[in-house]
Amino acid sequence: MKQEIIMAGFGGQGVMSIGRLLAYAGMKESKEVSWMPSYGPEMRGGTANCTVIVSDEKIPAPVSSHPDTAIVMNLPSQDKFAPKVKKDGHLLVNSSLIEKEVERDDINIIKIPANTIADELGNTRVANMVMLGAYIAAVDIVSLDTVKDSLTNVLPERRHNLIPMNEEALDRGYNLV
Amino acid sequence: MSEKKLMKGNEVVGEAAIRAGCRYFFGYPITPQNDIPAYMSRRLPEVDGVFLQAESEVAASNMVYGAAGAGARVLTSSSSPGISLKAEGISYIAGAELPAVIVNIMRSGPGLGGIQPSQADYFQATKGMAHGDFRLLVLAPSTVQELADLTYLAFDLADKYRNPVMVLGDGMLGQMMEPVEFKEMRDLDELPKKEWATDGAKGREKNVINSLGLVAENLEKHNLKLKAKYDQMREEEVRYDDYKMDDAELAIVAYGTTARIATSAIDRARKEGYKVGLIRPITLFPYPENRIAEAADQVDEFLAVEMSTGQMVEDVKLAVNGKKPVEFYGRTGGVVPSTDEIYDKIVAMRGDK
Amino acid sequence: MEKIAGYPESLDNQSTHYCPGCTHGIIHRLIAEVIDELEIREETIGIAPVGCAVLCYEYFDVDMHEASHGRAPAVATGVKRVHPDKTVFTYQGDGDLASIGTAEIVHAANRGENITTIFINNAIYGMTGGQMAPTTLEGQKTTTSPYGRNIKDSGNPIKMTEMLAVLDGPAYIARVSVHNPKEIRKAKKAIKKAFRMQLEGKGFALVEVLSTCPTNWGISPTDGLKWLEEMMLPQYPLDVFKDIEEVE
Missing domain, CATH: 3.40.50.970 (Thiamin diphosphate (ThDP)-binding fold, Pyr/PP domains)
Known part of the structure; x- marks a missing residue:
């Protein structure tokens, strides 16, 4: 099995972090993984995205023209990546911030009110984890437990006090799907 | 490790x-x-x-x-x-x-x-x-x-x-x-x-x-x-890597990350029946010119793929030495070639053969 | 019998390529005597410049590293960081240090890099045949200022030593000359201090030495010494511009 996922959003929405978390979890489960960020001016306030590939086999191209899944946290990201998702692939939409409908009926569109849920948990910044939780539920590529286990590896030490909240956010997203 | x-x-x-x-x-x-x-x-x-x-x-x-x-x-x-x-x-x-x-x-x-x-x-x-x-x-x-x-x-x-x-x-x-x-x-x-090395001429002639x-x-x-x-x-010191070259009729030559994208294109082309392989130079100097020269006796044609307007392709041509045609595909300015583009180039070269 | 004069051990006993009346040889000897007196010949690495002293690696009998033009302080930094317990000095002319190598000398000084720089100022490019240097005096004729240095077009003779002295990094910054025996003795004292301060880990030390170039100045060796005294001293006054030991 091989999954190519693009995660995209505003800088600061934490798409790079959930990408790293997913890649780390894949590595923990002895899969081949790669994480490729966009870099440059978009890091400073514009849109950011990363491509994560998790596979049972060696990964050739670390970039993807037609991802199996796109996780979009804001409208510019949806506009950019929704058309690229592979037929029968998944599009996970942060419906808290995106109202616009995607005109495609050949992909599985999952709407998650990620910011609303994150706010309920007390911190808007875990919206990214809600989205990742939903993705893990939709696509069985790594286990939710492994993702949770990887939080300590991926989050900087000064944020380790937020691990319980991140776990809860992952659960909330997971249980939605 | x-x-x-x-x-x-x-x-x-x-x-x-x-x-x-x-x-x-x-x-x-x-x-x-x-x-x-x-x-x-x-x-x-x-x-x-x-x-x-x-x-x-x-x-x-x-x-x-x-x-x-x-x-x-x-x-x-x-x-x-x-x-x-x-x-x-x-x-x-x-x-x-x-x-x-x-x-x-x-x-x-x-x-x-x-x-x-x-x-x-x-x-x-x-x-x-x-x-x-x-x-x-x-x-x-x-x-x-x-x-x-x-x-x-x-x-x-x-x-x-x-x-x-x-x-x-x-x-x-x-x-x-x-x-x-x-x-x-x-x-x-x-x-x-x-x-x-210059570490002080203690008990020896000076080093320069x-x-x-x-x-x-x-x-x-x-x-x-x-x-x-x-x-x-x-x-x-010549180092290179072959990928699916055994029966290849078209040899792609690419290095670095571009070689990985080419590999994805080759996998896709192989599924469609195209006999394509890859020679990936790992040392750029010394260049694996002998390997490419040897491949020139096997394959019908070469394709160099780079993120430039064509630089390494000159070394491919030198090694092939006119024996077989060498084509080039590249993106430049910071644009990364896609798997699709390389695949399309393969089809364009091999489609009618 | 006690030997009271001789060839310094740190100088290779050979004739140099320097022109008659050039004072590079005197300055070489002063440095070699200082190295001998401090007993650091086997612990010293010299960095040669590009310019007339490009071949000084042939003359000093210590480990030598020949740098590219102006980069001697950077090369010295690399050597010193690898061997912090060894003595590292650069020997640089005015084109090397005050023109192409300004960034390297300013930043080595500003880091307080624990090295010693001997800066030879003769107001001209010697090795390349007498072109205008950044230190060339106003009105001075050279092969690239045939009508005399014109301040409006070419700027002013640069006072590197004064410039460097305003930085916080350096420990010792002085200008000396070698146009008569008295000044030569003072020059040696300054050079010795600059080396000693490195040995004591006090930081960056630079001694600018006013030097002659009769060949490219187009005058006789004796007139060269006079020209230095009369023309260069007013523009480049001899002084200690910074000395952290004075403050202590």
Whole structure:
């Protein structure tokens, strides 16, 4: 099995972090993984995205023209990546911030009110984890437990006090799907 | 080997260098390689090493020149425009026969260019780094693991040949994360002894590190000695990787991250019945010209794929020597060729055959 | 019998390529005597410049590293960082230090790099055949200022030593001359201090030495010494511009 996922959003929405978390979890489960960020001016306030590939086999191209899944946290990201998702692939939409409908009926569109849920948990910044939780539920590529286990590896030490909240956010997203 | 870590290519360069016994880093900030100096500034003090942010790329390469002459394993890294500035020091290092490792995480050019991935410094790295009759040994990793392994190897090769070695990656390789396992930490006491180094003429004749040669006949002798080293590299250091070449009718030649994208295109083309394979040069100098010449007897045609308007393709043509057609596909300016584009090119070349 | 004069051990006993009346040889000897007196010949690495002193690696009998033009302080930094317990000095002319190598000398000084720089100022490019240097005096004729240095077009003679002295990094900055025996003795004292301060880990020390170039000035050796005294001293006054030991 091989999954190519693009995660995209505003800088600061934490798409790079959930990408790293997913890649780390894949590595923990002895899969081949790669994480490729966009870099440059978009890091400073514009849109950011990363491509994560998790596979049972060696990964050739670390970039993807037609991802199996796109996780979009804001409208510019949806506009950019929704058309690229592979037929029968998944599009996970942060419906808290995106109202616009995607005109495609050949992909599985999952709407998650990620910011609303994150706010309920007390911190808007875990919206990214809600989205990742939903993705893990939709696509069985790594286990939710492994993702949770990887939080300590991926989050900087000064944020380790937020691990319980991140776990809860992952659960909330997971249980939605 | 240690446990696997998920690390960014740039940071992997730093760790692999330290494992190889490098304790000195001189550099200057430039995107997209900034994680290398940042990593070294954090990590080198932990191993009693020295990190120094120089006033310029020119100064950094000359600090490398000094440290290499003093007998140390030393690293500098930069990205394309910065490498142009380092060229002066690199020429002196080559002339004075000093070991040093230079990492170029390429961005697009010419001039200030952009910061997105590129392979447009191929000519510079393999043929035209700076003034004078010299070569760098050039290593071109395609994965983060290979970046670690080749950076580690670069220090041994630099010492073996007393010659600067360049690790040539691109912005993608520097920025991406992949799992990596590092080789063991070198025991500094077991590194090659450097009797020629400037460390004080205690109980011996003085040592002189020098690239000046005012007597033409003597300098020619020196140049021929350098050439003999490059010839030895051609004999002993050629590295490449074949992928699905056994029955290939079309051979793609690509290096670095571009080779990985080409591999995806080959997988797709194979599913459609196209007999396509890949020759991936790992050393760009010495170039695997014999392997390509040999393939010219097997395949119908070649396709060089690069993130440039066509640089390595000239070496492919030299090796093929007119036996078979050589075509080129490239994207440049920071645009990365897609699997689709390379696939389409394969179909265009093989579709009616 | 006690030997009271002789050839310094740190200087190779050979004739140099320097022109008649050039004071490079005197300055070489002063440095070699200082190295001998401090007993650091086997612990010293010298960095040779590009310019007339390009071949000084032939003359000093210590480990030597020949740098590219202007980069001697950067090369010295690399050597010193690898061997912090050894003595490292650069020997640089005015084209090398005050023109092409300004960035390197300013930043080595500003870092307080624990090295010693001997800066030879003879107001001209010697090795390349008498071109205008950054230190060339106003009105001075050279092959690239045939009508005399014109301040409006070429700027003013640069006072590197004064410039460097305002930095916080350096420990000792002085200008000396070698146009008569008295000044030669003072020059040696300054050079010795600059080396001693490195040995004591006090940081960056630079001694500018005013030097002659009769060949490219187009005058006789004796007139060269006079020209230095009369023309250069007013522009480049002899003084200690910074000395952290004075403050202590």
